[in-house]
Amino acid sequence: MRVGLTGGIATGKSTVSQMFRARGAYIVDADQIAREVVEPGTEGARKVREQFGDHVFFSNGQLNRAVLGEMIFKDRSLRFKLNQILHPIIMKEMEKRTNLIYKQDAQAIVIWDVPLLIEENLTKFVEKVIVVYIPESIQLERLMKRNQLSKEEAYHRIAAQLSIEEKRRYADFLxxxxRTLENTERQVDQIWNYLKSRSGSSQP
Known part of the structure; x- marks a missing residue:
């Protein structure tokens, strides 16, 4: 069974992803793969350099995420260009890793942890969609605190994604x-039990 997990920036999606991992889910993390496909010497790094220039890289060949991030969060057209470059590469790797998991465990519950699951129209690749939700006012506060951003900077980053209120409309599970981590754990348990019953998974 393949399930999509998404949410807005600073909503706590990574925390929820780890909760599912602890219960036995296989996590295919799009953010992690996105970092790997732009490592020095990769096709992704070469294409990003061609499009955005040398100034978005450090002298050792590593991508300067702060510089690139500032560019794409302020300019929708640049964000689109970056997605056009990296999206096919990331998707290919996600499918590859998912297929390897199923070869090892045909009844595996695989969770695609993807921030832009809805924006990139990837819901068609999963059976169910889980959205991690917090109200936008709390989202703004958490992002400012987590990333040491001004209110304006945090707002721009939130605005770069589909609003969390819109995302919740796509959720099979919200x-x-x-609230508390304990409350979140209880919700994760309920969903996990459902997924196990649907998949036939032997996970405890």
């Missing part, structure tokens, strides 16, 4: 992460 996890409200605005």
């Amino acid at each position: 996890i409200d992460n605005s």
